[in-house]
Amino acid sequence: MLEQIFDNFAVERMLLWIVLLPLAGAVVNGLFGRFADRQMVGLVGVGTIGLSFFLAVVAFLRLLDMQPEGDAEFVPLQYSFYEWFSIHLRGRAVPIDIAFVFDALSGVMTLVVTGIGLLIHIYSLGYMSHDRSFARFFAYLNLFSASMLVLVLAGNLPVMFIGWEGVGLCSYLLIGFWYETPAYAAAGRKAFVVNRIGDFGVLIGMFILVAVAGSFDFASINHSSYSGAFTLAGWEAGTLATVACLFIFLGCTGKSAQIPLYVWLPDAMAGPTPVSALIHAATMVTAGVYLCCRLSPVFVQSPVAMSVVAVVGTLTALVAATIAVAQREMKKILAYSTVSQLGFMFAAVGVGAFAAGFFHVFTHAFFKACLFLGAGSVMHAVGAHGDADIFKLGGLRSILPRTHITFLLSCCAIAGVPMFSGFFSKDEILLGAAQLGVASDAAFLSPSIGWFVFGGLAIAATLTAFYMFRLYFLTFTGEYRSAGASDGHGSEAHGSGEHGYDASPHESPASMTGPLVVLGVGAVCVGWLGLPHLLPFTGAHLPHVWGEWLKPALAHVEFTPAGGDPLTAVNIAFIAGVSAMAVGIGLAYSMYANKSSDPIASGAPASLYSFLQDKWRVDELYAAVVLRPVKGLARICAWIDQTFVDVLLTKVTSGLVTLSSFILTRAQTGVMHAYGFVMALGVAGLMLWFWSPHPDVMPVVKGQNVEFTAGRGLGYEYRWDLNADGTFEVPSGEHASSTFGSKTFGSETSASHRYTPDDFRGFILVAAAILGEDIEIPLSEHAVVLDPEVLGPDWQVSGDAALPPAVRVEGNEVVIRPNSAAVYARGKLVSEKEVRLPAGSRLRIGQVPMRIAPVVQATLEVRNAFGNVARETVDVTIDVAAPAGARAEVVR
């Protein structure tokens, strides 16, 4: 039956509905949610994302169905809805379509976003049930889902960027959801501003990519990077890829919280816990990794960019892990854990293990969402608001059994206990790094990068296992440390507050524990999709479902191991992964199981401990290095604004207006006769204007022809003398409309004439100006000595004498005496004492091109309705060609 549905339904169109359903939910809840009851709001919020999840599953099944046999090229599900707009690039239109692509990469992300999104929506029904902005929360959450789906499904960069900005907006809105608390609103602002820095990088990277690849489509960009069509005049392909990838990666460091832009993510825990789980753990923060995978064929063109990604990822994984070790609040620890795990993913991308990095995105989404929701369940149970101090918890194992078991499973997953999901994905990443380390043909990446990543990640994995089980033991084992506290349920107890939590905690409702169980099962099982190719030591082969799925969507990087034994790297990675897990959990068990104090706080050097607890004091560093100069600059600008701009624009302007209005209002005497007198004056002025006609002749020169146009008016009639011979040729004969005495007038407002040498009344030398208007020099029988200003520099033949050329008119020709100037006419430098040139000739003096233009004259007489006649004579410089045989070429 499912087959029938497939056949009768365009799966491609479904892609649109996957996005539109949550968007519709957001619109409905955002506009009408406040008037509806909570059940309705919840139904719309959860129902839309649920339907979207169902469609995503159908589409994914269809995608699996479409897997081609053999070596046939893989074609993803794709649909272009309409052309949004297009830009012009090198004379070609580059269309930007609202297009969605559903391949293995975006398919898995869509399933994660809708599936885990659905669970978190359900969880929120319970978690937010007492919040008064219930509808607003679901509207934001749905809007986020829609934006995230646009991001992952987009077939080109601009559409991806809509989603990229949309999730950033929703992140801001949801972090500052409880905006009444100034600190939370500030956290939202911080996230937004820090992300802006990254978004700028994405934009620049996008522009470089379109300039280089000539298309915004991911498929075309990736294809052109493969086929070497990655060109821009004056740049090497590798350099272009490096620059583009580094800018894109800058955006990824912002969105995915990597050094140096990770500082917003820990503060983002100010938002409600489901938000932390969905946006700041499972989906949005992995957008950077997703984008790197999407553009993986471009990234592999640039060893520099890959190395930067690998090193930044490793350093982030390490730094964040060390910070997490010293934190006291549940969500803070989980936040730094997220930053650290994102570092793992980027490290994987950097060493070319794209599938492994993306696999970690997938498994991490399950166990980290489960951990955050578990933390939310704990906070809900003990009545903590904002965050929970783990040193005031403890012993919750028996009180919150379901939360406890799912939390434990997820801790095992993230710590990398064998057979849990995190074990497989982390092992794949370590394997990727080790493979690069032992590679003999890693021409494009240095094996030392591989070992650096491997070492750094092994340490980070140890720290991960340690801090996660520190969190687990302190929260769930031992005695409940707030049992004696007197505070009632619902107290505004912040994590760092002095008082404890609810004395008698209770397990959360089924709407919260249900999603926890599903995610807990996922945290255990989803790793089985990516069983390793080769089992360590034995070398047995296993089917690698994950890698096969993603193969068409990712760049494929493979190294030949030195010594030829692929098992070496597998064994190294396995040993490192398992021992990191064992050491971390063992240390945590010995230090924190059934304990209530922090041995690190007393055991480690105080300065180091406080350094870690203060998060390496990066915020303080940024405040000193970035914020202070900016604030100083802002103060200077404010001073300039208040001192100059405000005075000039407000005081001076308003003063001018006041003054002029004072003067003008004097005319408002209130005496009606004064008004009447002024009106009469105006009427008299108008009558005076109309009494005599206004010729207003406008000549338009078209070579030898000139077209004259006269002004119009009351009863105007015209007659023209176009060649200045004293007789008015126009109107002629039948065109005349009226005759007064000997004068014949016509009603035509324009007349044109073709001028011949007989009509010329004089000559003008026109010097072409480089800037501005041409310079016109009137000529006569008396010689005019040209002004050296007009001639510009270098007009002399030699530097000895500086006598400018003299020009005069003789008959119908112009005579130029060059004197000491370099005059070029008739194709050569004039060496004679004088040269005669006819009208229309072109010449050059020094650097300045000139022409000899004849002047003609025309006269217009206008008669108006009152019988008055006005006359206007205009001189017009026309442009004629020199007579044949006398044409003088300019020598260049």
Added chain:
Amino acid sequence: MSIGVGEYLALASVLFGTGAVGFLVRRNLLIQLMSIELMLNAVNVVWVAFNRFYPERHDGQIMAFFVVAIAAAEAAVGLAIVISLYRLRKTVETDKADALRH
């Protein structure tokens, strides 16, 4: 002697001039309103005169009717203002009605 458009225009000019001068020199609002009527009707004479010389078009007559209608409306409003002014100031001298000023 036949009467041409010039004669009509001369009459209209005299009427208009009388109205304009009357409006400017008299202080009585009623007289000023009459002066305005005089000017409007001078214009009407021009309209209908031209219409007589170009009888195939009716613009002049139509415009003359518009002017008559507007003049009626203006007279109605103007006389109402005169009555109000008289109630307020016990006079119809326009010199006394100078409250609307700077």
